[in-house]
Amino acid sequence: MPASKSLLARFGASLIQWIDSDYTSEPPEVTRARPDGVNFVRCIPFAILHLGCLGVLWVGWSWFAVAAAIFLYVVRMFAVTGIYHRYFSHKTYSTSRFGQFLLAVWGATAVQRGALWWAYHHRHHHLHSDDPEDAHSPHVHGFWWSHIGWITSRRNFPTDYSKIKDLAKYPELVWLNRFDIVVPVLFAAGLLGLGSLLETYAPGLGTSGSQLLVWGFFISTTALFHGTSCINSLAHLMGRRRFQTEDDSRNSFILALITLGEGWHNNHHRYQSATRNGFYWWEIDPTYYGLKLLSWTGFIGGFKPVPPSIYREAEIAAHKDTIHRMTLSSVQDEINTLKRVLPTAAAIALATVNSPEVAAQIKKADGPVIHKDVSELAEQPPASTDSN
Ligand SMILES: [Zn+2]
Ligand SMILES: [Zn+2]
Numbered sequence: 001m002p003a004s005k006s007l008l009a010r011f012g013a014s015l016i017q018w019i020d021s022d023y024t025s026e027p028p029e030v031t032r033a034r035p036d037g038v039n040f041v042r043c044i045p046f047a048i049l050h051l052g053c054l055g056v057l058w059v060g061w062s063w064f065a066v067a068a069a070i071f072l073y074v075v076r077m078f079a080v081t082g083i084y085h086r087y088f089s090h091k092t093y094s095t096s097r098f099g100q101f102l103l104a105v106w107g108a109t110a111v112q113r114g115a116l117w118w119a120y121h122h123r124h125h126h127l128h129s130d131d132p133e134d135a136h137s138p139h140v141h142g143f144w145w146s147h148i149g150w151i152t153s154r155r156n157f158p159t160d161y162s163k164i165k166d167l168a169k170y171p172e173l174v175w176l177n178r179f180d181i182v183v184p185v186l187f188a189a190g191l192l193g194l195g196s197l198l199e200t201y202a203p204g205l206g207t208s209g210s211q212l213l214v215w216g217f218f219i220s221t222t223a224l225f226h227g228t229s230c231i232n233s234l235a236h237l238m239g240r241r242r243f244q245t246e247d248d249s250r251n252s253f254i255l256a257l258i259t260l261g262e263g264w265h266n267n268h269h270r271y272q273s274a275t276r277n278g279f280y281w282w283e284i285d286p287t288y289y290g291l292k293l294l295s296w297t298g299f300i301g302g303f304k305p306v307p308p309s310i311y312r313e314a315e316i317a318a319h320k321d322t323i324h325r326m327t328l329s330s331v332q333d334e335i336n337t338l339k340r341v342l343p344t345a346a347a348i349a350l351a352t353v354n355s356p357e358v359a360a361q362i363k364k365a366d367g368p369v370i371h372k373d374v375s376e377l378a379e380q381p382p383a384s385t386d387s388n
Pocket of ligand 1: 236
């Protein structure tokens with residue numbers, strides 16, 4: 001095929017992929033084998049998502065719209081972490097087939113493509129964490145590529161169904177994955193409709209269809225994307241490492257807050273099958289609490305715990321860490337003491353060397369011994385005051 005025709009075919013395919021993400025002008029394995037490069041045409045909907053935030057300049061704000069944006073961030077961050085990650089990627093709990101379908105629809109409202117595409121890439125990340133094969137390692141590709149660039153790359157658009165056979169055997173999931181734009185469009189339309197109804201029937205809320213669309217969809221979804229992406233970028237750069245995993249994953253309280261518990265990324269890289277990512281009560285993990293609540297309804301169940309061997313490993317790591325810190329702190333104490341004492345000692349030394357008075361005093365000290373031992377004093381006869 002001539003180069004111009006091939007380019008045209010790829011351009012057309014990118015447009016069709018907005019609707020049918022499995023459509024391709026070349027075998028998917030060929031696309032996946034290509035070097036990284038941004039597919040600008042394919043990314044236009046993603047760019048529109050970001051640009052849509054600017055709509056706030058026209059629609060303004062209301063308390064209701066802001067609250068809706070925050071609420072939808074939380075509910076859909078839970079969908080990403082509790083559903084796309086802990087269910088579809090790692091199967092850390094179980095549900096019925098219909099329950100699984102509902103979870104996939106809920107997850108799709110996050111506008112992070114289909115559950116199968118998400119799970120395929122995430123499993124690939126665990127297999128190749130921080131090595132050159134990893135699609136979003138900040139150590140291999142730099143911060144911005146790991147945060148946002150990789151998602152725009154031509155080679156990362158297709159889903160490799162052969163690597164997620166446990167999920168690809170369900171046609172309803174494959175359909176949702178293939179037409180991954182359907183749920184987000186319905187979700188956005190729903191917000192537009194709800195806002196319009198509220199404008200008519202509850203004018204006291206001060207919102208409108210377009211305002212709810214901008215805040216509830218564009219702003220909330222863009223924030224959700226960047227919040228989630230922090231795990232790909234910052235969770236391999238920022239925080240502490242409890243477990244010496246082969247990658248550079250880290251545990252971060254701040255990232256755990258932003259992502260409802262995914263910030264305990266080093267824990268997760270050490271043991272991926274557990275339903276909880278915060279291994280201790282003080283490691284805040286709202287996704288786990290939400291899943292626990294859901295399990296009480298019987299909708300989901302079969303949670304997988306953190307095994308005792310992993311806790312033992314964590315205890316040994318904590319013990320070593322304590323000793324290391326104690327050693328460092330005692331050395332540091334001595335260094336601090338030295339820092340305080342040395343200038344004074346140096347000043348005294350300089351003063352005593354250069355001062356003639358002190359030099360004279362030192363000379364006087366050459367005379368009779370002033371300080372004597374008590375026994376020596378006792379043996380000596382008392383000094384006579386009689387000069388005769
Ligand atoms: Zn990771
Ligand atoms: Zn994972």
